[in-house]
Amino acid sequence: xxxxxxxxxxxxxxxxxxxxxxxxxxxxxxxxxxxxxxxxxxxxxxxxxxxxxxxxxxxxxxxxxxxxxxxxxxxxxxxxxxxxxxxxxxxxxxxxxxxxxxxxxxxxxxxxxxxxxxxxxxxxxxxxxxxxxxxxxxxxxxxxxxx
Amino acid sequence: xxxxxxxxxxxxxxxxxxxxxxxxxxxxxxxxxxxxxxxxxxxxxxxxxxxxxxxxxxxxxxxxxxxxxxxxxxxxxxxxxxxxxxxxxxxxxxxxxxxxxxxxxxxxxxxxxxxxxxxxxxxxxxxxxxxxxxxxxxxxxxxxxxxxxxxxxxxxxxxxxxxxxxxxxxxxxxxxxxxxxxxxxxxxxxxxxxxxxxxxxxxxxxxxxxxxxxxxxxxxxxxxxxxxxxxxxxxxxxxxxxxxxxxxxxxxxxxxxxxxxxxxxxxxxxxxxxxxxxxxxxxxxxxxxxxxxxxxxxxxxxxxxxxxxxxxxxxxxxxxxxxxxxxxxxxxxxxxxxxxxxxxxxxxxxxxxxxxxxxxxxxxxxxxxxx
Numbered sequence: 212x213x214x215x216x217x218x219x220x221x222x223x224x225x226x227x228x229x230x231x232x233x234x235x236x237x238x239x240x241x242x243x244x245x246x247x248x249x250x251x252x253x254x255x256x257x258x259x260x261x262x263x264x265x266x267x268x269x270x271x272x273x274x275x276x277x278x279x280x281x282x283x284x285x286x287x288x289x290x291x292x293x294x295x296x297x298x299x300x301x302x303x304x305x306x307x308x309x310x311x312x313x314x315x316x317x318x319x320x321x322x323x324x325x326x327x328x329x330x331x332x333x334x335x336x337x338x339x340x341x342x343x344x345x346x347x348x349x350x351x352x353x354x355x356x357x358x
Numbered sequence: 359x360x361x362x363x364x365x366x367x368x369x370x371x372x373x374x375x376x377x378x379x380x381x382x383x384x385x386x387x388x389x390x391x392x393x394x395x396x397x398x399x400x401x402x403x404x405x406x407x408x409x410x411x412x413x414x415x416x417x418x419x420x421x422x423x424x425x426x427x428x429x430x431x432x433x434x435x436x437x438x439x440x441x442x443x444x445x446x447x448x449x450x451x452x453x454x455x456x457x458x459x460x461x462x463x464x465x466x467x468x469x470x471x472x473x474x475x476x477x478x479x480x481x482x483x484x485x486x487x488x489x490x491x492x493x494x495x496x497x498x499x500x501x502x503x504x505x506x507x508x509x510x511x512x513x514x515x516x517x518x519x520x521x522x523x524x525x526x527x528x529x530x531x532x533x534x535x536x537x538x539x540x541x542x543x544x545x546x547x548x549x550x551x552x553x554x555x556x557x558x559x560x561x562x563x564x565x566x567x568x569x570x571x572x573x574x575x576x577x578x579x580x581x582x583x584x585x586x587x588x589x590x591x592x593x594x595x596x597x598x599x600x601x602x603x604x605x606x607x608x609x610x611x612x613x614x615x616x617x618x619x620x621x622x623x624x625x626x627x628x629x630x631x632x633x634x635x636x637x638x639x640x641x642x643x644x645x646x647x648x649x650x651x652x653x654x655x656x657x658x659x660x661x662x663x664x665x666x667x668x669x670x671x672x673x674x675x676x677x678x679x680x681x682x683x684x685x686x687x688x689x690x691x692x693x694x695x696x697x698x699x700x701x702x703x704x705x706x707x708x709x710x711x712x713x714x715x716x717x718x719x720x721x722x723x724x725x726x727x728x729x
Contacts, residue, residue, distance in 0.1 A: 222362060222488035223477045223500075225392065229400050230473035234466050234620060237446070241616040244447045256453040256517035257611055266455065267521040268513075275529050278692070282532040285700075289539045293495055293552065296543050299711065300550030300719060308715040315711050323704060326696070335696040337689035 277334050288322050361555060363395045364388045366484035370655075392487075399476050399487060403627050408438035410626035414677050421681045441619075448615035453516060456612065460514035464507050465617045468624035471503025475631050480554035480638045482661035484653070489555040494542050497635065498535070501590070504628060505531035508592070508599055511621070512609035523608025526688060527599030531590055533695040538586035540703035541579040544710045545569055545639045548576060558643035565647070566723035570640040573722055575709035580640040582703045584672075587632040589695070591625060594680035598688055633672035634665060641668055 256263045295315055302311040329335050367373050380387040412427065412435060419426025427434035452461060478493045480486050490496050505528055512524010548569055549557040561567050570580045589596035600608035610621050637643060644661035686694070717725060 220490075222392065222396070223474055223490075223496075225396055226399075226473050226477040226487070227470050229396055230470045231466065233400065233404070233473075234469055237616045237620065240446050241448075241450060245615060246447070246449050248449065249451070253451050254454040256455060256515065256520075257606060258518060263455075263517070267516045267518045275525055278529045278533060281696075282536065285536045286539070289536070289543060290495075292543055293546060296547040297550060297552055299547050299714065303714055303719060308718075312711055312715045316708065319704060319708055326700060326704075330697070335693065337692040 274337060281329055281334065284325060285322065288318075288325070292318060361486070361489040362392070363485055363487055364391050367391065395485070395487060399479075400473065403473070403476055403630070404623065406630050407623045407626040408442065409435075410629065410673070411441065411622065412438045413673070414626075414680075417674070417677045418681045421678070445615050445619040450616070451612075451614045453612050455516040457514040457516065460510050461612075462617075464511035464514055465613070465620035465624070467507030467510060468504050469507075469620050471501055471507060472624045472628045472631065474500045474503070475628075478554060479631060479634055480558055480643055481665055482644050482658045483555065483559075484658050485662065486554065489553055491551075491553045493552055493554040494546060494557070494635075494639070495552050498539055498542060501628070501631075502531070502535065504590075504624065505535075507621075507624070508609050511613065512599075515609075515612035517612050519606045519611045520609050523599045523601075523605045523611070526605075527592065527609055530592070530596065530598060530691060530695075533692060534586045534589035534596075534699075537582050537695065537699035537703040538590060540700070540707055541583035541586065542639065544576060544579045544703075544707050547707070547710055547714065548572055554638055554643075558638055558645060561642045562645050563647075563649055565642070566721070567645075568640065568642040571722060573710065573713045573717075575706040575713060576640070578702065579706040579710070580636070582699055582706065583640070584636055586695075586699060587636065588676065588679065589691070591628045591632055593629060593676055595683040595685050596691060597680075597685060598691060601685060603685075629676055630669055630673060633676065634669040636672055637665055637668035643668075 256267070258264070292315075295311070295318060299311055299315065302308065326335075376387055377384060415437070416426040416434070418424075427437040430436045430440045452458065475497055477487045478490050478497055480489070480493075508527035508531065509524045512520045512522070512527060515521070515524075545557060546552055549560045551557060551560075557569075561569055565571065569576050571577065592599050598608075599605075600610065602608075605611070610618055613621060644665040646657075646660065646664065650657055
């Protein structure tokens with residue numbers, strides 16, 4: 212058996228390199244073949260044919276931020292579950308099935324708790340509905356009264 | 359050890375002649391072989407991406423009782439080449455206010471993300487470019503690059519339509535990654551491995567051995583994966599980032615010519631990759647319906663045609679879905695992901711784990727046969 216020096220993540224790097232080559236090749240052909248007649252109006256951003264008003268780089272909606280945060284938490288959790296899932300079968304065959312299942316479930320319960328909390332807080336609604344905000348505003352004063 | 363196509367070919371006799379010819383310089387030989395195969399992969403993928411645009415137009419024409427493209431070549435099949443030539447010769451327009459570097463980078467990110475997934479795409483037991491031991495995990499991680507490309511495209515254009523499309527795209531792609539990851543996790547749990555080679559090998563044999571029929575939870579997981587994958591590739595009914603009736607054309611509003619072409623190419627190849635991964639994880643991959651002991655190059659070719667056939671069947675479903683269902687609203691999109699798909703995916707995962715322990719890893723078919 213011959214030794215192969217292309218191993219590990221090297222093939223991935225090669226594929227990425229080929230993608231870059233394809234991109235540059237396409238660009239090069241485009242530069243050679245395309246016509247170039249830039250005008251002032253052509254080079255404005257498209258805004259329904261009007262001259263653009265201001266820049267598009269304005270403040271982000273906070274919703275996108277919350278979605279990003281939830282995503283990161285869930286992604287990290289699922290990444291941590293991959294090793295457990297990989298050895299699950301082995302442990303099961305060794306007769307440790309119930310033990311590994313309990314470990315697994317306790318891990319997932321954290322995930323479920325997280326999603327339940329986000330749901331309760333209304334973070335999973337893209338548009339926070341009137342009901343959620345109304346319920347909060349009703350609940351808080353009545354609590355104060357009861358206390 | 360990660361099997362590459364070179365280690366597979368090394369077991370044949372003709373490889374010895376090649377090594378004898380190249381003498382001590384085996385690095386050169388492996389590099390040449392690998393580059394030849396990688397080149398074939400890229401060429402085939404680009405052709406499939408191009409034919410994807412043709413298939414999309416032809417199938418949509420069928421669904422809407424139109425003719426579709428029928429001028430260039432027989433049945434218009436060379437339409438994608440004509441489109442490619444047109445895109446290359448189009449004037450390259452960039453808004454003056456755009457961020458030039460990121461504007462160039464965005465289509466490249468999409469393309470690199472998609473081509474990097476091709477490296478682990480399981481075409482056959484020997485000819486897969488590299489069978490990484492963390493295959494599915496790597497695939498999920500690297501396909502996120504497409505999301506970065508979409509967002510960069512929207513941000514760098516400095517156009518309001520693009521910005522909205524890019525933001526929607528980013529939030530959509532990251533959201534739908536969760537149900538997809540958890541569905542893949544279900545399969546990892548069933549197979550006990552993250553490498554595509556092992557996962558497919560576990561489904562060897564007839565249809566009843568496929569993971570989609572392993573247990574009811576895996577069956578649901580397949581649909582969760584498929585819906586999530588549709589959303590991750592920005593296909594209708596989840597094509598909100600480029601919703602042409604609301605956002606002109608979303609994140610690639612300002613892209614013209616070749617750069618737009620790269621976005622389109624990346625999207626169509628990604629749909630193929632996603633279908634292929636669905637076929638490999640759930641639908642038996644490249645396995646022949648009967649068990650074959652001998653390992654020869656013709657058998658490898660049969661395996662390749664099997665997985666390509668399965669992927670193209672799923673590809674057809676993707677296009678069919680696109681031209682059948684109306685587009686979702688952005689808040690519906692988010693609630694489908696977080697309130698339906700994610701809880702269902704977690705339920706599947708728990709169900710699968712319990713099934714594995716209770717039934718000692720047997721599939722439904724094995725239980726029914728009662729051996």
